[in-house]
Amino acid sequence: MHLGVIGYGNITRALLDVLASEGQTPERVTLLVRPAQAEAARASGAEVVTEAAALIAAGPDLIVECAGHSAVVETVVPALLSGVECVVVSIGALADANLHHAVTEAARKGGTRVVLPAGAIGGVDLLAALKPSGIDSVVYTSRKPPLAWKGTPAEGLLDLPALTEPATFFTGNAREAALAYPKNANVAATLALAGLGFEATRVEMVADPSVSQNIHEYRVTSGAADYAMHIEGKPSPDNPKTSLATVYSVAREVMNRRNEVAI
Template sequence: MHLGVIGYGNITRALLGVLARAGRAPDRVTLLVRPSQAGVARASGAEVVTEAGALIAAAPDLIVECAGHSALAEAVVPALEAGIECVVVSIGALADANLHSAVTGAARKGGSRVVLPAGAIGGVDLLASLRPSGIEAVTYVSRKPPLAWKGTLAEGLLDLPALTEPATFFTGNAREAALAYPRNANVAATLALAGLGFEATRVEMVADPTVTRNIHEYRVTSGAADYTMRIEGKPSPDNPKTSLATVYSVAREVMNRRNEVAI
């Protein structure tokens, strides 16, 4: 397998480590990184390119995007047009209606597809399957330790280090959440795309000093089933904004293309 990866941050490094430990390391890896990252990325032993065109010319079997929202327009769209399947981690970027249209249009043009992994949550397969039954409501609550919200708009709304009790600093729909908190709302965007859409999916964000993990909770009411999910994700040691489960979810997408039985 020839795996292409966009970005060489925490998620990429953890992903390659998981694949290696699982005995499913790709035969070949090509990394697309910014020129300033090229030297560090080469130390991984992978092939390194600094332009989207070079990654596409390398013709990987699958591309995984781990580089943030700008990477979708810069690299994922042309890769899909070239017929290369892409797994997108920065799902919150699809809250931009124009970008969402560009991504789906590129996949259609190239006869490829964009895959959205479950990431930090579970039950997305059930949510998507319930859509024809009529979904009435989806409500998602993101609860994280205060410092996990550092570097976001929450800093201007709350004194994060001084919190002694949970504080809800955002209530709105999934599109508003994903656009205002792009590095923290991938789950909200995933639920929206699987279920009721961005406008109808309700979101709450909470800075909670009583928890030490990233907690994702959501409730679904539909014509075929009602259910509640609660996942206490362990934060990545290198980036508390990222749940470790996200890395394993992406690794599963890669391994399913090599495993004899895909689950």
């Protein structure tokens, strides 16, 4: 497999480490990075390019986006148009209805598909499967330590370091959450796309000094089954806003394209 990866941040480095530890290092890896990151990226042993066109021209079998919302516009859309299957980690970018349409149309015209991994949560397969049965409600709560919300609009609403009890600072729908908290609402967007859509998926965000992990909770009621999920994701050591489970979810998508049996 020739794997293309957009970005060389925490998720990319951890992804390459997981693949290596599982004996699943691709035969060829091409990284698309900013010029300032090129030297560090080359130390990984991968091929390095600094322009989207160069990544596409390299001819990867699969591209994984690990670089934020702008990368979906700048690289994923043209890659899909070129017929390259893409795994998108920054799922919250699709809260932008115009971009969601552009990605869908690019995949259709390119005769390929865009894959949205489950990321930090589980049960997305069941949620998507229940959709034809009629989903009545999806309610998601994101509960994180106060400092995990640093650098977000929550800082203007709460004195994060001084919190002594849980504080709910956002209540709304998944589109509002994903647009206002783009680095923290990928789970909300994933649930919305798998289930009721952005407007009907309810979201709460909580800064909770009593927890040390990123906690994802959601409840689904539908015509075929009702269920609830509670996941205590361990934060990445390099970025507390990212759950380690996200890295393993993306690694699974890559390995499922290399293994004889995919699950």
